[in-house]
Amino acid sequence: MQGYIKDHRKELLSDIWAMPPLYHRVWQWLKYHVNHNDNEIPMNDGTRLHIKKGQHLTSVRKIARGVGYYEKGLWEEPNPKTIDRILKWMVKNNMIIVENGKDGRQYTLVTILNWESYQMEEAPKRQEKEIPKEKPAKKQKQEKYPEGSPYHNMATYFHGQVSRVAKEAGVSHLLANSDMQKWADEFRKLIENNKVDKHLAKEVMDWVVKDPFWSKNVLSAKKFKDQFAKLAIAMNKSKAPFDTPVQQADPRDKEIEFSKWMANGGDPDAFDWSS
Structure with missing residues (x-):
């Protein structure tokens, strides 16, 4: 029943x-x-x-x-x-x-x-088993800096440069979880907020991975952005020619030269004593 x-x-x-x-x-x-x-x-x-x-x-x-x-x-x-x-x-x-x-x-x-x-009055309504609503599929988060965009390109380029340095130093694990979106955003801040020229930024990128000191201390886009002023100054200083001391003229040189002049039959009055 x-x-x-x-x-x-x-x-x-x-x-x-x-x-x-x-x-x-x-x-x-x-x-x-x-x-x-x-x-x-x-x-x-x-x-x-x-x-x-x-x-x-x-x-x-x-x-x-x-x-x-x-x-x-x-x-x-x-x-x-x-x-x-x-x-x-x-x-x-x-x-x-x-x-x-x-x-x-x-x-x-x-x-x-x-x-x-x-x-029948107030007959209990049979509670239908509530079918769980299918959760809407999560929208794929759109990347702010898609591949091929200027800042994404800067991020991947610099990541490739510092990755070689990290590999040689045996610390590749430090870059294993690098987020290119975050790196790209750091380069955006460098260019747009700090008003750094892209060509200068590229020049400093190539220099920093070769510098004995900074190559070991700059392994991320954030560190590159934060230390950029120091890096640019250090780069320019490393490229400036060394100052060569001015050699002072020895007064005896003219006397030696005059002696040779006379030995060769020169006119004493015609010798040029100017430096």
């Missing part, structure tokens, strides 16, 4: 609740067995009996068996006369109607009065 019925708490205040327990047991049995949909049953005389919602075709003996119970391991079943007396009490209290067939023996049709009004 499937399905369910609705019991009201107000039944605790009803007359049947004040009667012996078998009365309420019979009442519950009837509520459990009445039809929930209209139906037709073929009869022995070839006719069909229409059974409506809230009705049940049964017999006094069947009800007696239905409300039986075990007590101390023995099956106890009320007397059919007791069941008949209970049904009549229910009829008198306007709870049910009992119809009998021909000669009072063909069938017993029990109708629960006001079945629809108290059973």
Whole structure:
């Protein structure tokens, strides 16, 4: 048997609740067995009996068996006369109607009065299993600096340069998780915010990876941007020619030169003593 019925708490205040327990047991049995949909049953005389919602075709003996119970391991079943007396009490209290067939023996049709009004009203809505909504696919995050863009190109170029330095120094793991988007953003800040010329930035990139000191200390775009001023100064200083001391003229050089002049028969008055 499937399905369910609705019991009201107000039944605790009803007359049947004040009667012996078998009365309420019979009442519950009837509520459990009445039809929930209209139906037709073929009869022995070839006719069909229409059974409506809230009705049940049964017999006094069947009800007696239905409300039986075990007590101390023995099956106890009320007397059919007791069941008949209970049904009549229910009829008198306007709870049910009992119809009998021909000669009072063909069938017993029990109708629960006001079945629809108290059973269907406020009928509990069957909670449908909520189907979880499919989560919308996450939109792929659009890269701010796509491949081929100027700042992305600067990032990948410099990453390739410092990667060679890191490999030679045995610290390649420091660049394993480099984010080219972050590197590209550092170069954007360098060019747009710090107003550094791209050609100068490229020149410093090539120089810094060759410098013995800075090549070991600048292994990221952020460090390159933060130290750029120092790097550019150091680069320019490294390229400036060394100042050569001016050689002072020795006064004796002119005397030696004059002696040679005279030895060669030169005119003393014609010798050029200017430097």
